Amino acid sequence: NMKVILDVDTGVDDALGILLAIRSGEMDILGITTVNGNVSLEQATVNTCKILQLAGGEHIPVVKGADRPILRNTHFEHRVHGKDGLGGALKDMPVHKQAEDEHAVDFIIEQVRRYPGEVTLVMTAPLTNLALAVMKYPELVRQVKEVVVMGGVVQGFGNVTPTAEYNMYVDPEAAKLVFKAGFSSLTLVGLDVTRKALLTEEHIASLGDSPLARYVRESTADYMQRYYERNGVWACALHDPLAVGVVLNRELVTVKSYYVDVETRSELCDGQTVCDFQNRLSQEANVHVCLDVAADAFLRLFIRVLRR
Ligand code: BDR
Numbered sequence: 462n463m464k465v466i467l468d469v470d471t472g473v474d475d476a477l478g479i480l481l482a483i484r485s486g487e488m489d490i491l492g493i494t495t496v497n498g499n500v501s502l503e504q505a506t507v508n509t510c511k512i513l514q515l516a517g518g519e520h521i522p523v524v525k526g527a528d529r530p531i532l533r534n535t536h537f538e539h540r541v542h543g544k545d546g547l548g549g550a551l552k553d554m555p556v557h558k559q560a561e562d563e564h565a566v567d568f569i570i571e572q573v574r575r576y577p578g579e580v581t582l583v584m585t586a587p588l589t590n591l592a593l594a595v596m597k598y599p600e601l602v603r604q605v606k607e608v609v610v611m612g613g614v615v616q617g618f619g620n621v622t623p624t625a626e627y628n629m630y631v632d633p634e635a636a637k638l639v640f641k642a643g644f645s646s647l648t649l650v651g652l653d654v655t656r657k658a659l660l661t662e663e664h665i666a667s668l669g670d671s672p673l674a675r676y677v678r679e680s681t682a683d684y685m686q687r688y689y690e691r692n693g694v695w696a697c698a699l700h701d702p703l704a705v706g707v708v709l710n711r712e713l714v715t716v717k718s719y720y721v722d723v724e725t726r727s728e729l730c731d732g733q734t735v736c737d738f739q740n741r742l743s744q745e746a747n748v749h750v751c752l753d754v755a756a757d758a759f760l761r762l763f764i765r766v767l768r769r
Pocket residue numbers: 472473474475499538541585586611620626627628700701
């Protein structure tokens with residue numbers, strides 16, 4: 462099995478990504494690191510613990526990381542993910558699983574050093590933890606197998622501002638640092654493709670009636686409502702699960718390599734991912750950019766795994 466670390470700010474879709482990773486049975490999840498993002502660091506950590514309890518993943522270490530972006534203020538998304546981040550689901554679940562007594566930045570460094578060339582980092586949150594890890598231990602970039610990031614958008618519009626996707630917007634300095642760090646393989650799973658990975662009510666119905674299926678239905682209800690208000694369709698985008706899906710099966714996406722940078726000094730465009738399609742800046746490509754996705758195949762994989 463491949464060795465992975467998931468880095469999350471557990472909101473609704475992060476949770477579904479965690480479930481996909483655990484239930485796939487194809488990942489050796491070394492740990493799940495949490496970070497400030499959709500909700501506070503504390504809430505993201507509690508939510509992650511609850512999801513592990515739900516999915517029988519209690520043996521997986523949960524490790525707390527940064528409680529704020531490197532330079533900026535926090536920017537929670539309660540409107541999308543609900544007050545507690547799981548859309549009201551698992552509200553009353555008692556939490557007995559606890560986070561490790563270590564910082565996520567040290568955990569990431571330690572695991573990558575322990576398994577050089579073997580660890581895949583799946584980042585579905587603002588990139589604060591990884592940026593801090595690179596600063597603390599620069600050799601990390603050569604020892605990581607690959608990095609897969611849910612974030613950004615290269616051809617469409619943003620989901621926080623007109624130009625910025627949420628994970629980039631919250632900590633653009635961290636994202637810039639990660640993009641420029643020199644990882645040998647960094648894949649960007651942006652809104653260009655995640656917006657096509659739509660979970661519908663029919664999909665949810667096809668999950669049956671297990672506790673997991675009930676959880677998926679409950680946690681996505683408001684999330685779908687939000688999506689409906691904006692797009693007129695009852696569905697929701699599986700942003701973070703698609704990043705996990707790409708790690709499970711690369712063939713799900715069409716990828717091309719480009720030079721990508723993140724805007725950090727603009728009044729209107731902070732957090733925008735700028736992709737140099739025509740190589741006008743004469744820079745070497747640093748990012749494998751996902752341009753298209755076999756959405757049906759991904760949804761089939763997602764449903765098949767969660768039905769198990
Ligand atoms: C990303 O932002 C968060 O709200 C989601 O969890 C996902 O990681 C989508 O833009």
